Amino acid sequence: MSKVKSFQLIILAMIVLFIMFPFIGQASTPEVTKEIGPDRIIIKLENELKKNEMPVVGFMHDVHTKAVGDKCTACHVEEKGSVVFKFKRTQKKASMELYHNECVACHKEKKSAKDSFRPLTAECRACHVGREARTSLWEQIKFDKSLHSIHERSAQIKGMESSGEDNCSRCHHQYNEKTKETFFTRGQEEACIYCHKSETKNDIRSIRQASHDSCVKCHQSFKAQNISAGPVRCAGCHDVQMQKQIKIAIDITRLKRNQPDVVVLTGWKNGSKKEKGFMNAVAFNHKFHEEKTVSCKACHHETLKKCSDCHTPGGGDVNGGFVSLEKAMHTMDTNQSCLGCHKEATRAKECAGCHFNAPIEAKNPASCKTCHSLTSGLLETMTSENAAKQALHDLDTRYQAVFVDKIPEEVIIGILSKDYKPSVFPHRKVVQTIIKKVESNEMAKSFHGDQAQLCVGCHHNSPKTLEPPKCASCHSKTGPDADDRPGLKGAYHGQCITCHQKMEVETVLATDCVKCHEEKK
Numbered sequence: 001m002s003k004v005k006s007f008q009l010i011i012l013a014m015i016v017l018f019i020m021f022p023f024i025g026q027a028s029t030p031e032v033t034k035e036i037g038p039d040r041i042i043i044k045l046e047n048e049l050k051k052n053e054m055p056v057v058g059f060m061h062d063v064h065t066k067a068v069g070d071k072c073t074a075c076h077v078e079e080k081g082s083v084v085f086k087f088k089r090t091q092k093k094a095s096m097e098l099y100h101n102e103c104v105a106c107h108k109e110k111k112s113a114k115d116s117f118r119p120l121t122a123e124c125r126a127c128h129v130g131r132e133a134r135t136s137l138w139e140q141i142k143f144d145k146s147l148h149s150i151h152e153r154s155a156q157i158k159g160m161e162s163s164g165e166d167n168c169s170r171c172h173h174q175y176n177e178k179t180k181e182t183f184f185t186r187g188q189e190e191a192c193i194y195c196h197k198s199e200t201k202n203d204i205r206s207i208r209q210a211s212h213d214s215c216v217k218c219h220q221s222f223k224a225q226n227i228s229a230g231p232v233r234c235a236g237c238h239d240v241q242m243q244k245q246i247k248i249a250i251d252i253t254r255l256k257r258n259q260p261d262v263v264v265l266t267g268w269k270n271g272s273k274k275e276k277g278f279m280n281a282v283a284f285n286h287k288f289h290e291e292k293t294v295s296c297k298a299c300h301h302e303t304l305k306k307c308s309d310c311h312t313p314g315g316g317d318v319n320g321g322f323v324s325l326e327k328a329m330h331t332m333d334t335n336q337s338c339l340g341c342h343k344e345a346t347r348a349k350e351c352a353g354c355h356f357n358a359p360i361e362a363k364n365p366a367s368c369k370t371c372h373s374l375t376s377g378l379l380e381t382m383t384s385e386n387a388a389k390q391a392l393h394d395l396d397t398r399y400q401a402v403f404v405d406k407i408p409e410e411v412i413i414g415i416l417s418k419d420y421k422p423s424v425f426p427h428r429k430v431v432q433t434i435i436k437k438v439e440s441n442e443m444a445k446s447f448h449g450d451q452a453q454l455c456v457g458c459h460h461n462s463p464k465t466l467e468p469p470k471c472a473s474c475h476s477k478t479g480p481d482a483d484d485r486p487g488l489k490g491a492y493h494g495q496c497i498t499c500h501q502k503m504e505v506e507t508v509l510a511t512d513c514v515k516c517h518e519e520k521k
Contacts, residue, residue, distance in 0.1 A: 037062065038242075039234035040136040045094060055130035057099075062233050067116070070232075072220065074106075082217050085209070103127075141237040143192075144294045149249040156227055157218070160184060168256065171214060175204075187258045190304050191297055254290065257304070261287040262388040264374060267313035267325050274376030278313075281374040283391035288442070301336050338371070342443070350437045351444065352502035354457025357495065366464075370395070370447050399439075400450035406466050407431050415477065415488055420517040458495060 039062035068074035076083045077090060084090050088102050100121070107118050119126035151157060152167065159167040161184065172189040173182035196207040205213070215230070222229035231237050266281035268274060274281075289299070296304060303310070308325055310317055315324030323331075331337045335344050346355035374391045382390070407428045414422035435451055438444040448454055452466050459468035472488055479487025486494060500510040508515045 037136065037235070038138045038238040038240075039063065040138060043099065045096060054124060054128040057127045058129050059127075062235050065233055067110070072232075075102075081221075083220060085212050085216070137240065138234070138238045139240050139243065141243060142294065145252050145255070146249040147246070148255065148295075149252045150247065152253060153249075156222060156229075166256070189257055191295065193297065194303055254287075255296070257296075259286060259290075260385070261285075262385060262392060264379070264384045264388050265307070265329075266374075267308065274379075279368070280372040280376070281379065282371045283374045283388035283395070285392055298341075299336055342447075345443060349502060349504050350441065353499040354434070354454070356498060356502050357457075357460050366453075367447060370449070395446055398449050399445050401435075402451040402466065404428070404432075413492065415492065416517060420519055423516045458499075 037060060039060055041059045041061050042056050043059050044056040064075070065072075072083045075087055076085065077088065078084070079090055087094060088098060104121050107120055110116065110118075111120070151171075154167070157167045157170055159165070160169040168186070168189055169184040171192075173184050174188065175182055175195070192210060193207055196205055196210040198207060200206045200209065216232055219229040219232050223232060231242070235242050237243070263284050263286050264281050265284050266278070268278055268281070290296075293299070299307075302319075307328060310320035311323055311325040311328040312320065313325050315322055315327065320328070327337075329338045332340050332343055334340045346352065373395060374387060378387045378390065381387075409426075409428040411425040411427045412422050413425055416423075431451075431454065434454055434457070438448050438451075438454065453464050455466065455468050456462060456464060459471075461474060462468035471491055475485060475488040475491040477488050479485060480490065481487075485491075496516075497510040499505075500508060
């Protein structure tokens with residue numbers, strides 16, 4: 001009996017100790033601190049790890065840059081006055097011996113100088129942690145129109161041409177396969193990513209390597225001359241907080257590429273004669289869309305050629321991925337198509353209140369005519385540019401306002417009047433608010449030719465009219481119906497509450513029932 005009691009006392013004592021000191025027994029296990037930053041570089045020598053090989057190395061670049069006092073030549077060699085972005089070499093391939101000898105030698109030097117140092121030869125796992133062992137805050141920097149404008153206006157950045165007209169030739173170039181040299185052709189400038197892909201392919205440097213070789217080298221050369229320049233550390237470009245501090249250009253200049261202000265989009269072989277089975281041509285306001293997008297890649301995803309050069313009407317071109325011109329313009333699941341981009345725009349809070357229940361349809365006759373408004377007859381009487389301008393002018397001026405007295409001021413909703421006072425819906429006030437939002441948006445004005453069309457936002461299955469049928473004509477008081485239509489109560493709540501949520505209405509919160517349903521005394 002005494003042995004049992006002793007055993008129970010020991011167990012009880014252990015429980016008390018673990019409760020009071022929960023980390024007993026863990027002190028001997030060092031805590032692995034995750035290195036978090038935007039400067040983590042993966043170092044690997046082969047595409048795939050072979051059996052018994054160590055995992056890849058996660059190298060923190062900015063940490064080492066600070067350790068050597070921003071002296072790039074501590075790890076990189078110079079060639080023709082520029083730093084080569086390869087570790088301790090120019091052309092030769094990296095090897096395990098090169099990294100081990102150079103890195104460990106520096107660590108030993110730091111240790112002997114009683115400075116902070118990192119692992120030595122026997123501490124393999126301190127560096128070889130693998131791809132997933134540590135996290136990174138690296139964020140791709142977007143070289144948008146603002147950054148482009150800042151570089152274009154810079155008095156320090158000189159072009160490669162003797163004319164000195166602008167500095168476009170400093171960065172933009174094409175490649176001559178025969179001479180293995182780059183050259184510049186004015187009017188043929190394209191984004192770097194069109195040639196330099198995410199990975200090196202066919203001896204064309206990756207976008208990462210090309211950007212570092214061009215951008216960082218330029219920044220470094222300016223800093224060496226005590227000229228104000230962009231970042232040279234990883235965090236300067238790839239840290240989210242640092243990106244927020246990048247200067248935003250005011251009055252961004254339009255990109256120079258001989259692009260048209262307006263253009264006619266059509267699949268006709270003959271630019272002016274409509275072919276059988278084709279829709280009317282589209283008058284596309286190119287300049288307007290330029291102003292609304294971050295870069296040309298918003299639409300021109302593989303090249304700056306015309307869409308029809310790759311996406312043919314029949315869809316038989318390998319360069320277009322065998323995607324026809326029609327599908328390229330109307331596919332709903334990509335922002336690089338017209339309809340896909342327009343669909344994304346309707347998710348903005350100013351539009352979502354109506355569009356959440358009235359999604360864009362790929363074949364909506366009313367919407368089709370908004371874009372396909374350029375007839376072959378008009379194209380035959382004037383130039384393509386003038387015909388497109390005329391069609392766009394007609395589109396801008398077709399918007400018709402509805403007289404205020406045609407809009408009911410209030411609508412009384414009494415479906416819950418048994419328990420609450422009837423709800424007074426300020427109909428005219430709501431409609432006028434929506435109208436103001438539409439009139440402040442050029443795209444919305446184009447697709448809502450008159451204010452009567454706005455009624456369809458709430459009266460979603462009704463024809464366009466200023467006197468749409470009441471909700472009760474489709475939604476019964478005893479619903480839901482057999483075809484899954486919600487009942488009248490569900491329809492009101494689904495429409496009103498969701499609209500308030502989508503449009504972020506703060507004056508009447510979606511959960512504030514009393515604002516609409518005042519209790520009877």
